[in-house]
Amino acid sequence: MKDISCHILDIVNNSVHAGAKVIEVNITKNGITGAFILQISDNGTGIPEEMLTKVTDPFITSSKLKKVGLGLPLLKQNAELTGGSLRIHSDSYKGTEVWAIFDSKHIDMIPEGDIALSVKTIISAHPGIELKFRYRENEEEFSMDTRDIKNELGNVKINAAEVLEFIRAMITENIVALKQITLTDKHKTDLIYSNLR
Amino acid sequence: MNKIKSLADLRELKDKLQAKTKLRDKSESPEQNVQVKVAMATCCIASGSRETMNYIVDELDKRNIDAVVTQTGCMGYCYAEPTVEVTLPGKEPIVFGYVNEKKADEIIEKYIKGGMLVEGIIPVNYKKIDE
Numbered sequence: 001m002k003d004i005s006c007h008i009l010d011i012v013n014n015s016v017h018a019g020a021k022v023i024e025v026n027i028t029k030n031g032i033t034g035a036f037i038l039q040i041s042d043n044g045t046g047i048p049e050e051m052l053t054k055v056t057d058p059f060i061t062s063s064k065l066k067k068v069g070l071g072l073p074l075l076k077q078n079a080e081l082t083g084g085s086l087r088i089h090s091d092s093y094k095g096t097e098v099w100a101i102f103d104s105k106h107i108d109m110i111p112e113g114d115i116a117l118s119v120k121t122i123i124s125a126h127p128g129i130e131l132k133f134r135y136r137e138n139e140e141e142f143s144m145d146t147r148d149i150k151n152e153l154g155n156v157k158i159n160a161a162e163v164l165e166f167i168r169a170m171i172t173e174n175i176v177a178l179k180q181i182t183l184t185d186k187h188k189t190d191l192i193y194s195n196l197r
Numbered sequence: 198m199n200k201i202k203s204l205a206d207l208r209e210l211k212d213k214l215q216a217k218t219k220l221r222d223k224s225e226s227p228e229q230n231v232q233v234k235v236a237m238a239t240c241c242i243a244s245g246s247r248e249t250m251n252y253i254v255d256e257l258d259k260r261n262i263d264a265v266v267t268q269t270g271c272m273g274y275c276y277a278e279p280t281v282e283v284t285l286p287g288k289e290p291i292v293f294g295y296v297n298e299k300k301a302d303e304i305i306e307k308y309i310k311g312g313m314l315v316e317g318i319i320p321v322n323y324k325k326i327d328e
Contacts, residue, residue, distance in 0.1 A: 006242050013237060017270070066271060070239045121247050124254055125237065125268040152207045156214045161258035166210055170202040177201050 001074050003113025004038060004102075010071045011040050011098055012122050016129060017062075018044025018096065023122075024132040027115070031138050034105030036084075041097040047090040055088060075100050082106035116171035119144075120164050127159040133171070140181050142174040231264040231309055232284040233257075238271035245297065246279035252298045253281070256305055264309070274319055283308060292319045 001007050008025060015023045020042035028037040047055060054060045056076045061069030075098075076086040084101040102109055119133055123146060134143040149167070150158055157163070235241075235250040250268065257264045274280050277294030283304065284290040293304055294317050307313045 001239075001243055006247065009237070009247060010239050010242050013268075013270075063270070065273060074239065117247060117251060121237075121250055124266070125235075125250070148204060149207065152204055153211050154215075156211050160214055161255060162210060162214055163207075164254065166202065166207065170206075173201045 001078065001110070003111045004036075005113035005115045005118040007075050007078070007100070008038070008040070008115065009118040009121060011075065012131075014071055015040065015042035015044050015096070016126055018042060018046070020044035020095065020129065022130045022132070024134070025119075026134045027136065029104065029137045034103050036102040036104040036109070038100040038102070039097065041095060043095040046092040046094055046096050047088070048092060052088060052090055056086065072098070078102070078110050081108040115175065116168045119171055120168040123167060124159050124164050127157065135171075135175055135178065137178045137181075140178050142171075142178060144171065229263070229286050231257075231262060231286065232290075233264055233266045233309075234269045234282040234284075235266065236270070236272050236274075236278065236280045236282075237268035240271055240275040241278045241280070244278040248298065249279045249281065249296050249301055252301050253305070256302065257309075260305065260310075262305070262309060272321075277319060280319065285309065285312065290321075292321045293317050294319045 001010070004027075012023055012025065023040070023042045026037075026039040026041075028039070029035070051060070051062075055069075055072050058068055058070055058073040061067065063069065072086070072088070079086050079100045079102055082103040083106055084103055087099040087101075088096065089099075090096040115135070119131070122129075122131055130146050132143070132145045134141060136142075144167075146158060149163075153163065233253055235246055235253065237246050237250065250266065254266050257266065269282070272280055272282070272292065274292070274294060279296050280292055280294050281296045281301070281304065282290050282292045285308075291308075291314075293300070293315070296304065296317070300315075300317060303315050307315050
């Protein structure tokens with residue numbers, strides 16, 4: 001996988017296959033320590049206990065069409081390359097929670113990519129699923145819920161091309177704004193960073 | 198600095214769209230629609246099916262073609278990703294391989310609009326002559 005945004009799309013597809021109706025995507029970044037946490041949780045059917053230890057094996061899959069399942073193994077690989085890890089918690093019939101922890105200051109860290117485009121693609125392909133997206137950088141955060149958007153839209157469909165483009169622009173602009181806040185606060189960040197050293 | 202978009206801006210967009218969808222609903226009947234399925238499994242995402250899907254969604258809207266664009270899992274043609282399955286009304290579904298934005302444009306212009314076949318078809322569902 002090229003970037004984080006592709007992983008998000010991929011892991012969310014797992015949730016959709018598990019029959020999830022509500023999916024949450026949380027990204028938490030710490031500019032000081034470099035910790036980058038991607039958390040995806042759903043209310044799907046969950047992973048059976050005997051499968052849970054084997055899901056990161058590339059030759060284990062629930063699919064009958066093919067013999068490989070690379071989504072989680074690739075995410076694990078990319079996380080571990082930066083010295084991070086992958087954690088999966090699952091309750092049968094309640095849902096699954098995936099945590100991927102990266103060190104964003106590591107040289108092998110993959111780029112974030114176009115996260116807004118991934119969110120747009122998820123909504124466009126699965127308009128019936130409720131997606132909660134949250135992006136947190138240092139102390140500031142942006143969050144979005146498709147339920148709020150649907151309330152606002154009324155009888156207009158959420159997968160209309162104009163609405164999708166609006167959602168993508170909204171996410172992109174807000175993420176850029178978050179990054180600008182941290183830049184103006186650079187002085188403060190630098191201070192904390194030097195203290196840690 | 199430009200104002201950042203928020204949920205409040207969605208209300209304006211909604212009023213604009215409501216007028217537009219009313220016109221569209223009249224022509225909406227499922228069997229008359231073109232169906233496009235974009236494969237979106239790990240292999241497909243890694244080779245860029247996300248960009249292909251967004252291009253198709255945007256372009257079909259721009260060119261005023263009524264179509265349903267959905268996603269499917271891996272179809273087993275990982276060597277030819279991104280793959281796209283197109284079903285024209287009343288016709289058999291056809292799977293295209295190596296669909297980048299340029300190829301997607303060709304499929305929309307020639308196959309969806311004009312019914313002409315284009316290169317890059319993966320023979321998935323063919324019938325023998327004696328069937």
